[in-house]
Amino acid sequence: MPIINRIADYAGELTEWRRYIHQNPELGFEEFGTANFVAEKLAAMGVTVHRGLAGTGVVGSLTAGSGQGPAIGLRADMDALPILERGAHAHRSVNAGKMHACGHDGHTTMLLGAAKYLSETGNFDGTVHFIFQPAEEGKGGGKKMVDEGLFKLFPVEEVYGMHNMPGMDVGSFAVAPGPMMAARDNFEIRVQGRGCHAAMPHQGVDPIVVGANIVMALQTITSRNLDPQEALVVSVTQFHAGNDAFNVIPDEIMLRGTCRVFSGDIQQSLPERISRIIDGVAATYGATAELTYHKGYPATVNAIAPSDFCAEVAGEIAGSADGVNRAPLPSMGAEDFSYMLQEKPGCYIWAGNGQSAGLHHPEYDFNDELLTVGASYWSRLVEKRLARAA
Ligand SMILES: [Zn+2]
Numbered sequence: 429m430p431i432i433n434r435i436a437d438y439a440g441e442l443t444e445w446r447r448y449i450h451q452n453p454e455l456g457f458e459e460f461g462t463a464n465f466v467a468e469k470l471a472a473m474g475v476t477v478h479r480g481l482a483g484t485g486v487v488g489s490l491t492a493g494s495g496q497g498p499a500i501g502l503r504a505d506m507d508a509l510p511i512l513e514r515g516a517h518a519h520r521s522v523n524a525g526k527m528h529a530c531g532h533d534g535h536t537t538m539l540l541g542a543a544k545y546l547s548e549t550g551n552f553d554g555t556v557h558f559i560f561q562p563a564e565e566g567k568g569g570g571k572k573m574v575d576e577g578l579f580k581l582f583p584v585e586e587v588y589g590m591h592n593m594p595g596m597d598v599g600s601f602a603v604a605p606g607p608m609m610a611a612r613d614n615f616e617i618r619v620q621g622r623g624c625h626a627a628m629p630h631q632g633v634d635p636i637v638v639g640a641n642i643v644m645a646l647q648t649i650t651s652r653n654l655d656p657q658e659a660l661v662v663s664v665t666q667f668h669a670g671n672d673a674f675n676v677i678p679d680e681i682m683l684r685g686t687c688r689v690f691s692g693d694i695q696q697s698l699p700e701r702i703s704r705i706i707d708g709v710a711a712t713y714g715a716t717a718e719l720t721y722h723k724g725y726p727a728t729v730n731a732i733a734p735s736d737f738c739a740e741v742a743g744e745i746a747g748s749a750d751g752v753n754r755a756p757l758p759s760m761g762a763e764d765f766s767y768m769l770q771e772k773p774g775c776y777i778w779a780g781n782g783q784s785a786g787l788h789h790p791e792y793d794f795n796d797e798l799l800t801v802g803a804s805y806w807s808r809l810v811e812k813r814l815a816r817a818a
């Protein structure tokens with residue numbers, strides 16, 4: 429089996445670590461216990477530990493060989509989600525309402541496993557920065573680390589990320605050049621009409637009718653403005669209007685929603701396009717509309733050479749190239765590793781979690797069989813990318 433033998437021997441220990449982290453989940457920017465755990469493990473391995481980036485972020489640095497070799501970054505995320513766990517296993521969350529439902533417990537452990545192996549074997553020439561980031565789930569901990577100088581303090585040639593993927597076999601991977609995950613923006617639209625008695629609608633301006641037209645008109649951005657070869661979702665997810673009365677047309681309404689897109693150019697064009705639609709529709713009915721646009725995570729885009737390289741490494745761990753899906757398979761989900769990939773070339777890969785419940789599901793659990801696979805992937809990546817001169 430292509431898992432590194434020495435790492436296969438870590439299986440029991442890594443499972444213990446993963447279950448400990450799973451049982452003690454912490455939300456974004458509150459990963460105090462998890463960061464302590466990570467820092468203690470790294471220090472015990474002889475890895476140099478830096479703390480405090482983005483609050484709870486931890487970076488471990490390990491140099492081997494001549495000391496002149498290049499540096500690369502490997503990144504894991506540490507935060508849990510505000511979900512009440514439903515799984516019945518013994519390592520169920522002890523923090524009610526918090527749960528590792530995205531497998532970041534496993535990501536953290538796989539990277540620790542690689543740090544253990546690489547610190548014991550040192551079979552590379554260069555420096556590895558093990559980046560443990562807080563708050564991936566919606567709060568942009570990765571961006572905060574970058575903003576606080578991650579790559580100035582720890583310069584790297586490339587940066588690499590990995591996420592587990594339910595529904596794919598353990599030991600299989602998926603990676604493609606270009607977009608892997610979408611950009612995610614949110615928007616709010618306030619429509620100002622003029623309230624009145626519902627029996628005398630001519631005396632007011634009905635913002636509900638305007639809002640309903642806006643919801644329909646926004647769908648034409650995808651269907652009529654966009655090149656059909658491109659991907660974009662514009663979803664209105666909230667429509668707040670009126671109060672308890674049956675007979676009152678309200679003064680104003682609020683719409684909220686989200687946009688998912690791969691292309692940065694299309695993402696840039698969205699606020700202007702939405703504004704034109706809402707202004708035009710509102711004007712048609714004598715109302716006004718105001719857009720507040722919140723730019724979120726950018727698209728997660730793999731550089732070409734690193735994604736080819738990672739596919740090669742993954743193929744070695746999978747046992748054959750057949751174990752690596754190379755088809756473009758972007759997800760409309762979003763991921764804040766994107767901020768690191770905006771700074772440095774690199775690659776984000778999916779590793780199969782087997783037939784588990786889906787990500788963010790209350791019965792999800794990271795598959796412990798993946799721990800040694802993922803740690804082997806990281807370790808081989810380092811040994812290949814930072815290979816010692818023959
Ligand atoms: Zn998640």
Ligand SMILES: [Zn+2]
Nearest residue numbers: 530531532591
């Ligand atoms: Zn995740």
